[in-house]
Amino acid sequence: MPRQRSFRLLLLTTAVLFLFPFIAFTSVKIMDKAVETRPDILTIDIPSSPDHKNMPPVKFMHDRHTQAVDGQCIKCHETKDTETKDKVFIFKFKRTKDGKGQAFMDLYHDNCIACHVEMKKTADATGPMEAQCRACHNADFNLGSSWNELIFDRSLHFRHESAKSIPSSIKAEETNCNVCHHNYNEKTKAIFYEKGQEEACIYCHRATGEDDIRPARNAAHDSCVACHLTLKETKISAGPVDCIGCHDVASQAKIKKVKEIPRLQRNQPDTILLTGWNSLGTDKKKNEKLIAQHMDAVAFDHKSHEGRTQSCKTCHHETLKPCNTCHTTKGEEKGEYINLAQAMHSVDKSQSCLGCHNEQKKTKECAGCHFQMPEKAFKDNQCSSCHNVDVKSKPINRLTDKKTSGEMAKAVLAKKAGEYSKVSLEKIPETVVINSIVDEYKPSEFPHGLVVQAIFEKIGKSNMAKAFHGNELTLCQGCHHNSPATLTPPKCASCHSEKPDLATGKPGLKGAYHGQCITCHQKMEIKNVLPTDCNKCHEKKAS
Numbered sequence: 001m002p003r004q005r006s007f008r009l010l011l012l013t014t015a016v017l018f019l020f021p022f023i024a025f026t027s028v029k030i031m032d033k034a035v036e037t038r039p040d041i042l043t044i045d046i047p048s049s050p051d052h053k054n055m056p057p058v059k060f061m062h063d064r065h066t067q068a069v070d071g072q073c074i075k076c077h078e079t080k081d082t083e084t085k086d087k088v089f090i091f092k093f094k095r096t097k098d099g100k101g102q103a104f105m106d107l108y109h110d111n112c113i114a115c116h117v118e119m120k121k122t123a124d125a126t127g128p129m130e131a132q133c134r135a136c137h138n139a140d141f142n143l144g145s146s147w148n149e150l151i152f153d154r155s156l157h158f159r160h161e162s163a164k165s166i167p168s169s170i171k172a173e174e175t176n177c178n179v180c181h182h183n184y185n186e187k188t189k190a191i192f193y194e195k196g197q198e199e200a201c202i203y204c205h206r207a208t209g210e211d212d213i214r215p216a217r218n219a220a221h222d223s224c225v226a227c228h229l230t231l232k233e234t235k236i237s238a239g240p241v242d243c244i245g246c247h248d249v250a251s252q253a254k255i256k257k258v259k260e261i262p263r264l265q266r267n268q269p270d271t272i273l274l275t276g277w278n279s280l281g282t283d284k285k286k287n288e289k290l291i292a293q294h295m296d297a298v299a300f301d302h303k304s305h306e307g308r309t310q311s312c313k314t315c316h317h318e319t320l321k322p323c324n325t326c327h328t329t330k331g332e333e334k335g336e337y338i339n340l341a342q343a344m345h346s347v348d349k350s351q352s353c354l355g356c357h358n359e360q361k362k363t364k365e366c367a368g369c370h371f372q373m374p375e376k377a378f379k380d381n382q383c384s385s386c387h388n389v390d391v392k393s394k395p396i397n398r399l400t401d402k403k404t405s406g407e408m409a410k411a412v413l414a415k416k417a418g419e420y421s422k423v424s425l426e427k428i429p430e431t432v433v434i435n436s437i438v439d440e441y442k443p444s445e446f447p448h449g450l451v452v453q454a455i456f457e458k459i460g461k462s463n464m465a466k467a468f469h470g471n472e473l474t475l476c477q478g479c480h481h482n483s484p485a486t487l488t489p490p491k492c493a494s495c496h497s498e499k500p501d502l503a504t505g506k507p508g509l510k511g512a513y514h515g516q517c518i519t520c521h522q523k524m525e526i527k528n529v530l531p532t533d534c535n536k537c538h539e540k541k542a543s
Contacts, residue, residue, distance in 0.1 A: 037146035040064070040243035046104055056139040063242050068124065071241070073229060075115070088226040091218065112136075150246045153310040155258045165236050166227070180223060184213075196266070199320050200313045263306065266320065269402065271409040273389060274298040276340060278324050280400050287396050294329075297389040299412035304463060317351045345378065353386070357464065365458045366465070367523035369478025372516070385468055388412060417463070421471040427487055428452050436493050436509055441538035452476075479516060 038061060045057035069075040077089045078096050090096050094111050098104070112127070119126035128135035160166060161176060168176045170193065181198040182191040205216040214222070224239070231238035240246050276294035280287045305315070312320060319326070324340050326332075331339035338346075346352040350359060361370040389412050391399055398404045428449050435443035456472055459465045469475060473485045480489035492512055500508040507515055518531040529536050 035142055035144055037144040038063070038244075039145070039147045039247040041143060041145045041147070044108065046108065047100055055133065055137040058136045059138070059141045059143065061143070063244055066242055068119065073241075076111075088222075089229060091221045091225070146249070147243070147247045148249050148252065150252060151310060154261050154264075156255070157264075157311070158258050158261045159256070165231060165238070179227075198266075200311065202313065203319055263303070264312070266312075268302055268306075269406045270301075270303040271406050271413060272300050272302055272402070273391070273399070273405045273409045274300045274323075274344075275391065275399075276324075276329050278328070280396060284396060291392055291399075295383065296387040297391045297409075298386045299389050299409040299416075301409075301413055301463070315351055315356075347375075347378075357468075360464065364523065364525045365462070368520040369455075369475070371519060371523050372481060388416065416467060419470070420466040421473075422456070423472040423487070425449065425453060425456075434513065436491075441540055444537045446537075479520075 040061055040063035042060045042062050043057050044060050065076070066073070073089050076093055077091060078094065079089055080096060092098065094107055099107065109130075113130050116127040116129060120129075160180070163176075166176050166179055168174065168178055170178050173195075175195075177195070177198050178193040180201075181193065183194050183197060184191055184204065201219060202216055205214055205219040207216055209215040209218070225241055228238040228241045232241065240251070245251055275297045277290050280290065306312075309315065316323075323343060326335035327338055327340045327343040328335060329340050331337040331342075335343070343349075344352055345354050347354050347358055349355040358375075360366060389408065394408070398408065430447075430449040432446045432448040433443050434446055452475075455475055455478070459469065459472070459475060471485075473487070476487075476489060477483065477485055482495065483489040493509055496507065496509040496512040498509055500506065500511060517537070520526075521529060521531050
């Protein structure tokens with residue numbers, strides 16, 4: 001018995017020693033995954049003195065400190081009086097302007113440590129004390145940032161412009177747009193409000209500050225957070241004042257969405273002709289020559305596109321002016337030498353027509369068919385799908401008048417929408433039995449009619465899809481991908497043999513079926529038939 005126990009003990013010890021590296025490795029991996037992430041981590045990196053030039057920047061957890069002072073922002077931030085005699089917070093630590101050198105560094109050290117000392121006198125936990133430099137200047141900071149940009153979409157914009165708690169700052173002005181929007185007078189160096197000329201903040205306030213213009217982040221905090229604080233002090237319900245309230249993904253998901261949003265009016269057209277020229281003059285011959293040099297115009301539904309975007313800057317990325325103001329036909333410095341054709345047809349830019357349309361193909365409604373279709377070369381695209389208004393035969397006066405040209409675009413769009421032809425579901429097979437590769441499973445009965453009907457309904461809700469597909473018959477090519485648009489396409493086995501073709505890379509019949517069906521379910525996020533649920537499609541034969 002003692003020998004057996006000794007042997008078991010030796011065996012157990014050997015097993016532990018053998019597995020120890022793997023146990024240690026696993027624990028390290030678990031710790032790596034468990035690293036905390038927060039949306040409120042700010043980097044404080046001020047110019048150091050020569051004696052401290054190697055000190056790493058401080059990673060500062062803003063919300064934790066806000067909670068420690070019970071939300072009293074005045075503990076860290078100064079205030080100033082505005083023209084309306086309201087006090088607003090300056091989102092700089094204990095100062096109204098930036099400094100430099102040793103005095104600037106002392107500002108942080110003296111005030112932070114003093115607060116920690118004061119907090120230590122209470123029962124509350126506190127931060128590092130003097131001489132504990134590496135507690136703050138920590139190069140091995142193990143917290144990750146989960147900060148996520150807040151998109152000020154059309155819903156949020158409407159909630160602000162319609163909020164009674166945000167009154168206009170200008171007498172006799174009904175709208176409150178002037179509270180946030182302003183222009184800048186270069187001569188007087190002052191901001192002013194101009195009705196009807198409101199644009200997105202990011203057009204002036206860039207990601208980084210330029211020429212004394214505050215960066216977008218600072219401008220947003222100075223305006224948005226300060227406004228929220230002011231309203232809360234008067235006991236009025238307002239938006240968040242902490243980082244997590246705006247920049248946490250879970251918090252953003254809880255923001256109320258307004259479904260029916262009135263259209264923003266900026267004198268924009270409902271429909272318009274997009275052309276290659278900026279304007280036409282009074283010289284008839286010059287106008288005719290100019291028109292002849294360009295493609296046919298594009299009938300563009302501006303109103304429809306507005307309803308499908310988060311904001312105007314989805315397309316108007318630098319200014320609300322027409323695209324050809326910056327992107328001219330030749331390309332100029334103001335448009336970064338990107339000419340109009342490049343701007344409209346770039347496949348990798350979301351502001352471009354082609355780029356945006358390609359992104360739409362990745363949505364779950366479209367990706368089931370488009371994922372396997374090779375991207376066409378630009379030269380193979382059918383230009384007439386968009387360039388569908390023959391302006392060469394139209395009177396010049398109709399093209400120079402915005403109202404008339406808009407009506408021309410509207411008529412072309414209406415005609416094109418009416419040309420979308422449907423297929424009678426009676427001509428579609430209800431069930432297709434797939435038995436070409438039956439082995440241990442029974443033939444698969446594919447509910448062909450239901451699938452086709454679902455696809456028709458999804459596409460029927462998209463004006464863009466209807467415009468480019470032309471008719472429902474082309475939708476059959478999503479599955480019958482190398483066949484013509486016909487109600488009697490050839491079977492898959494016509495092209496895919498039992499074994500894969502290694503020379504061409506064409507999958508075998510089994511691979512073609514599974515690659516087509518499973519990937520489509522994944523791309524379209526179909527939940528009732530999971531890609532891994534084999535028995536849903538294949539009933540096993542009785543043994």
